Amino acid sequence: MPALSQTRAYAALLLIATLWGTFPATGKLAVQDFPPGFLTAVRAVIASTFLVLLLLRSGAETIRGLGPGSIRAFVVLGVSGLVLSTQLSYVGYAYTTAANAAILQAATPVLVALGARAYLGERLRRRQQAGVAVSALGVLVVVTDGRLWALRLEDLRAGDFITLAGLVAWMTYTVYGKRVVSTHSPALTTTAAYVAGTCVLVAEAVLTAPLFPRPALTSTRAWIVVVYHAFLGAVAHIWWYRAVDRVGASRAAVFMNVTPIVGVALAAALLHEPIGIWEVVGTLLVLAGVALTTTKMGAPDGPQAAN
Numbered sequence: 001m002p003a004l005s006q007t008r009a010y011a012a013l014l015l016i017a018t019l020w021g022t023f024p025a026t027g028k029l030a031v032q033d034f035p036p037g038f039l040t041a042v043r044a045v046i047a048s049t050f051l052v053l054l055l056l057r058s059g060a061e062t063i064r065g066l067g068p069g070s071i072r073a074f075v076v077l078g079v080s081g082l083v084l085s086t087q088l089s090y091v092g093y094a095y096t097t098a099a100n101a102a103i104l105q106a107a108t109p110v111l112v113a114l115g116a117r118a119y120l121g122e123r124l125r126r127r128q129q130a131g132v133a134v135s136a137l138g139v140l141v142v143v144t145d146g147r148l149w150a151l152r153l154e155d156l157r158a159g160d161f162i163t164l165a166g167l168v169a170w171m172t173y174t175v176y177g178k179r180v181v182s183t184h185s186p187a188l189t190t191t192a193a194y195v196a197g198t199c200v201l202v203a204e205a206v207l208t209a210p211l212f213p214r215p216a217l218t219s220t221r222a223w224i225v226v227v228y229h230a231f232l233g234a235v236a237h238i239w240w241y242r243a244v245d246r247v248g249a250s251r252a253a254v255f256m257n258v259t260p261i262v263g264v265a266l267a268a269a270l271l272h273e274p275i276g277i278w279e280v281v282g283t284l285l286v287l288a289g290v291a292l293t294t295t296k297m298g299a300p301d302g303p304q305a306a307n
Contacts, residue, residue: 009246013255016236016243021262023233024101025270026225028093033219035212036090039226041205044082044198046230051191054238058187066184073180074192081173082197083204088166096159097273102263103142104163106286109256110135110293111167115175128293135289138282139164146278190237257287 030039092101110132117124124132143160173193181189216222260283267273 006246009243010255012239012243014258016240017255017258018262019232019236020105021102021259022266023089023229024093024098024105024263025266026228027090028098028101028267028271030222030225030229031090031094033216033222034226035215036087036094037201037205037208037212038215039090039222040082040087041198041201043086043226043230043233044194044201046227047234048191048194048198050231050234051194055187055191066188070184070192071196073176073184074189075196077173077177077180077189077193078195078197079200080169080176081193083200084169085166085173086197087201088162088169092159092163092166094159095162096157098267098271099264099273099275099279100142100157100160101163102260102267103279103283103286104139104160105167105263106256106260106283106290107135107139108167108170109290111171112174113293115171116178119175131289131292133289134292135286138285138287138289141278141285142282145276146281187238194234257290260287 034042089101089105113124113128114132143156143164177189177193184192264275264279264283268275
């Protein structure tokens with residue numbers, strides 16, 4: 001593939017962030033007709049097939065670094081990134097609002113910073129520590145609907161905590177993947193992780209099918225969402241890595257601030273979800289925390305690839 005120009009890289013980042021912002025609202029529509037496990041498995045099968053075909057068209061350089069430990073690494077990535085993260089996202093959509101899911105997902109860069117500190121030994125400066133605290137406050141405001149001191153247990157939404165658990169799984173995928181892509185190409189890593197995760201998801205969907213309502217296989221709406229998430233989600237991953245490699249990770253992270261804005265707006269427009277003052281306050285706090293956490297004072301942006 002030809003290298004991206006800086007202008008095209010910025011355009012790609014904006015489109016990707018906007019695309020990811022549409023996933024909570026459209027995903028909530030799909031889980032009304034497809035159980036989350038079935039939905040995730042079908043999406044994974046479509047996306048994996050697509051990625052394998054793309055990988056077969058690539059050169060031999062894309063499969064560099066394969067060794068005895070590669071399969072284990074790909075399984076870890078597939079389980080954390082697909083079986084847990086993606087599947088829990090769809091479960092979360094079923095038990096919370098699409099707006100809440102979009103706002104909570106905006107805290108992902110903060111969780112990644114914490115995971116990198118614990119697993120990779122990356123330092124958190126005071127500015128970044130403050131960002132973690134501000135984002136955590138924003139998450140609490142969203143989860144508790146602003147009732148931090150007068151909250152009752154029955155007021156909590158299970159879907160919010162399921163969404164947060166999915167974000168922790170995505171953090172694991174991201175931080176662990178940083179070491180994997182140091183010895184394997186991003187294309188191979190992404191494709192192999194999808195294939196490994198798909199194998200687990202299909203087996204899980206078959207075994208647990210009797211425990212859930214049967215999917216409405218005639219639902220055109222659900223199938224459109226599945227295909228939309230599968231193809232565009234896979235393409236977004238590929239172009240995300242290329243754009244990050246061109247402009248640097250810290251600059252790319254700025255574009256993720258678009259995702260919750262699109263998610264909240266689409267939840268109101270498509271699902272008619274009411275957006276209250278506490279959702280707005282929580283969004284602003286989360287985004288402020290992300291800005292503090294992802295901004296590196298005095299550090300130049302070099303070519304980087306984050307998984």
